[in-house]
Amino acid sequence: MKTDKTNLLSVLRLELHDNGKKYLMWTLILIGALAAITCFAAITSYHQYNPSYERYSTNDPLYNFEHVTFWMGIIILGCIGASLIFAPLKSKGGAISNLMLPATQLDKYLSRWIIFVPAFIAIYYICFQIVDIGRYLILYSLLDNHTYLHLFGFNVFGMETTGVCMTLSLSLFGQSLFVLGSAVWPRHGYLYTALSAFGIIAVCSIAAGLYYSFLINSTMEFYKSGFTLNDTAMLWTVVILAFLGTLVNYTLAYFRYREIEIVQRW
């Protein structure tokens, strides 16, 4: 058997080969957890259903709960998944296997990134839809009145395009922070990143509060000029900044991974 070139696809194939069973198990657990949450919500929501409430003729009583669950899942599970991206480096044996594989560091990084970032979001979305279809079919067969029973479909996002962009960009930024955290702390990356992020947010909030109170009490002309951003401009500014921040985090994580050693020097 002779091959002289390996690439991203080979590494990705190897990654799925070695961990495919684990990823399948995680997907099944995800479907199970979502199904359990949805069942619990369905029992309480449909029990409290009031047929006189007109809104339910077009909206399922579960809508609000499902939207929140969907986004919370994307954000929380996305961050947990992202913090596992460098899990093979936790043990010396795993790190040696990973680092000594004859492929570029970029290919190895991208293969894990593809699985834990875009593939995770796609699989999460598919799992959510599978659970929703299951809920719909079960309730359809159990309930007599189907007027308020709807499939979520694309409405699962629960907001307009701008809102989806903003939430998605912020969740991607959060994910990228955890990827970076995982590169810096292969062990307990999730905990350390969450603590660091909490610390940074706390410091920034205090600084912003102090700055804001300073501006209110100041006589500075620019503040009095009345310059403000409208909501749309503000929203897109946040989206662009979040995407740029995401790119920076992924780049930093790559360079950290490229230099990683089996004994951490820093």
Add this chain to the structure above:
Amino acid sequence: MLNITNLTFSYPKQPKPVIDDLSIRIEAGGVYGLLGPNGAGKSTLLYLISGLLTPKSGSIDLFGVNTRLRRPQTLQDIFIVPEEFVLPDVTLSSFVKTYSAFYPNFSMEDMKAHLDTFEMAGSDFRLGALSMGQKKKIYMSLALATNTPLMLMDEPTNGLDIPGKASFRRFIASKMDDTRAIMISTHQVRDIDQLLDNVIILDRHNVRLVASMQDVAERLTFKLSNNPEEINNALLRMPDLNGTMIVKPNDNQTETNVNLELLFQLAITRPEIISQLFDR
């Protein structure tokens, strides 16, 4: 093939370097035994050669390329069998098929032959269900079948059963040719003493000896003695059930089998003698 030049390395928060100004040249066509007490830096040296650690100073070049860069071409030329390793929970055939794609000189015939030597051929095992020793046999079979020019092994015989150790010696001997070098770090010197062409002895921060076994045999005599005068004049003596094992300069040009345990003791306890004899 492999040039280690003025290599110095220290671990974080440790003031003294583990390896201090080490220079060695490894040529293809030899089995190198890397010996040293615990903490002497044997595994560290293997990791440095593999590019898994960054030297504080100095360089390690394999075929003229710095191994720390971890270029895919360089990684295709090195295979390290560490003391701790992980194997995925997949079948043997799919493991071999997937990993072999990364090594251009991989030979399936060799793989089968090595598995056969270890009496592990024939069945498609699930790797997760195997014992540590069995995993090691599979990992070493893969390692040797990749036919990388440089093979590094850290305590390869740990965890192997007695037939496994014999098989290991057999196939290391059978794999040696002029295109590859194998470096074996171990405390189990009796497992490898018949295999070695060269010996490297490390002590705290220093290289005590780099020599071919031929060179050692030409300069030193290892023998069992019951002659009190000879024992007293020996460079090193170690009581044995049948007398006293001694090391003495080879004055009469009669070569004896090198006793690695005695050589190691001599290098550690009397480095000045080794320096004098081997011009270090």
